Amino acid sequence: MISKEKLDRINLLAKKAKTDGLSIKEQKEQKELRQEYLKNVRSSFKNQLSSVKVVDEEGNDVTPVKLKAEKRNNNIIH
Template sequence: MLSKDKIQRINELSKKSKAEGLTLKEQKEQKKLREEYLQNVRQSFKNQLKSVKVVDDEGNDVTPDKLKKEKGQDGMTH
């Protein structure tokens, strides 16, 4: 999870960018922080998917094999 300070900094840079523009150094910082944020969101989403079990109307487990394999690699089988 991204720290509150980093999220606050992302927001500050965004506001400044819209209001007056950013220096080259600030643009690089913003890009780095955004990439870190997106990487964090993607990882969180992947972790959520690993806990999903797909069941059909008859109660059969129809979780895709690829997802089952991912669960097994992390030892998160259900």
């Protein structure tokens, strides 16, 4: 999880970019922080998705084959 300080910094740089503009150093920092944030979001989403089990109205497991294979590859069995 990304720290609150980093999130605050991302928001500050975004606001500054809209009002005053950013220096080259700030643009680089913003890009790095955004990449870190996106990496974290993608990882969290992937973990959440790996715990999903799809069940039809009759109670049958209809989880897509691709998701089941991904769970097996990551040794995540629910």
